[in-house]
Amino acid sequence: MHKQKPKIKYKYKPLAALYFILVGALHAGGMNQKMNSTEEDITSGMIERKAYARVGLLGNPSDVYFGKTITFSLGNFWASAKLEPSHHLVIKPHPVHDLVQFDSLDHLFSRLQSEGYYGGVRLIMSICKLFYKHCKDNGINLRPGNFTLSYDTNIPRQDGLSGSSAIVSAALSCLLDFYNVRHLIKVEVRPNLILSAEKELGIVAGLQDRVAQVYGGLVYMDFSKEHMDKLGHGIYTPMDVTLLPPLHLIYAENPSDSGKVHSTVRQRWLDGDEFIISTMKEVADIAAEGQSVILQKNYQKLAELMNHNFELRRRMFGDECLGDLNIEMVEVVRRVGAASKFTGSGGAVVVFCPDGPSQVKRLEDECRKAGFIIQPIQVVPSCLNDVDLQTLSK
Structure with a gap:
């Protein structure tokens, strides 16, 4: 019973x-086996x-x-x-990413x-x-x-x-x-x-x-x-x-020790801090200028804009907030004279080597010494299909 x-x-x-x-x-697996022909x-x-x-x-x-x-x-x-x-x-x-079973308490600790x-x-x-x-x-x-x-x-x-x-x-x-x-x-x-x-x-x-x-x-x-x-x-x-030139990605295999200090930039911006407001506008202007630069394929200027973007971010957030590992990735790029900036908030940088393959080779050697991973960037074309395009505002 x-x-x-x-x-x-x-x-x-x-x-x-x-x-x-x-x-x-x-x-779910067992349930699927019990499906009838319609299902x-x-x-x-x-x-x-x-x-x-x-x-x-x-x-x-x-x-x-x-x-x-x-x-x-x-x-x-x-x-x-x-x-x-x-x-x-x-x-x-x-x-893997939603793991709830562990070999031991040590395994759980290391995983988290x-x-x-x-x-x-x-x-x-x-x-x-x-x-x-x-x-x-x-x-x-x-x-x-x-x-x-x-x-x-x-x-x-x-x-x-x-x-x-x-x-x-x-x-x-x-x-x-x-x-x-x-x-x-x-x-x-x-x-x-x-x-x-x-x-x-x-x-x-x-x-x-x-x-x-x-x-x-x-x-x-x-x-x-x-x-x-x-x-x-x-x-x-x-x-x-x-329109983009060849670009590279550099990232750290274990970025967990970077950027541990909480940023105050958002609150300062909300509080009307003139330095943060004016500098953030300057960062936005870099993108506006960058649109024309990319359309013209002015890659030397693109390199300058990438470096300037990083410097403005560094001024606002400070080195302690950015983290030693993130700054080291940028410094590695600068040692070979290439341009770089964060891809997002840190952990990886996008790199442009204006001098071509020889500069890329030197950068690869420097990354190997520093323990960073480097690989050529593959840019994905637009993923919008015909239905998507019809929904776009005119």
């Missing part, structure tokens, strides 16, 4: 939620989408200060999301020291919630049907390459196609949706990364207050990726 399972009372609701997520994932037909509609890491080429971090940036999608690294129709709605934990507490499950749950809310608030009817959503990523953690938002972006793209509403949610609005999902989890960020991952390719972004107040988003102008 089947015994009734005792009711479990949870004092902490988040733990209860995690329990049911994990149980659902463990039973097997549905599973042929598996959807898989990618979102790439991004590089802030010029203008960051002014995107969160009503500034301007030029950013591109980095083909070297990406996150992917896979959606498969199923009886129940299941968010599948990643076997290097990877942090959170993986991608919370990100995917958040975008599902915000996607549903957006559709409900805007009268977008969603067809019935459940799914199992999983993710994978090879974007290095804590390297300033926007790994978290890539997971959210890929998941959103799956939802758009599963519910066939890509034509009903404008491209310009999607970065806001992604950012909202991250903000709900306490992640502090701007729109730049999310725009790059939604659009793909090389994009000039204007986040002026006028646009943000009037439209709710910036003005995003795609550029031809072939």
Whole structure:
């Protein structure tokens, strides 16, 4: 006789939620085996989408200060999301990034020291919630049907390459196609949706990364207050990726010791600090000038703008906040006379060697000595399809 399972009372609701997520994932495999022929037909509609890491080429971090940036999608690294129709709605934990079983307390300690507490499950749950809310608030009817959503990523953690938002972006793209509403949610609005999902989890960020991952390719972004107040988003102008010269990426394999001091720049800006406000405007102006420079293929000037962008950031944030490891990456580049700046908030730098292959070779030697990883940058072209393009504001 089947015994009734005792009711479990949870004092902490988040733990209860995690329990049911994990149980659902463990039973997903067995559940799929019990599908009838009709359900097997549905599973042929598996959807898989990618979102790439991004590089802030010029203008960051002014995107969160009503500034301007030029950013591109980095083909070297990406996150992917896979959606498969199923009886129940299941968010599948990643076997590595959402690890909850450890060999020992030492293993748990080491894992949390290097990877942090959170993986991608919370990100995917958040975008599902915000996607549903957006559709409900805007009268977008969603067809019935459940799914199992999983993710994978090879974007290095804590390297300033926007790994978290890539997971959210890929998941959103799956939802758009599963519910066939890509034509009903404008491209310009999607970065806001992604950012909202991250903000709900306490992640502090701007729109730049999310725009790059939604659009793909090389994009000039204007986040002026006028646009943000009037439209709710910036003005995003795609550029031809072939205009860029060969670029390189340098990053640290273990960046956890960089930039430990909390920045006061945001609060100073809110308090009306004239130095921060004027310097941040200067950073934004670098991106505006950079748009013309790139269109003209004036690569020597591009190198100057990249270096100047870093120096302005250094003046505002200070060396203690930037971290020794991040500064050392820039210094390594300068030892061979190349140009560089942070790809994001630190952990990796984007490099341009105006003197060509011989300079790249010297840089590779210096990186090897310093223990940094260097690789040529692959720029992803625009990922907008015909349906996406039709939703763009004229």
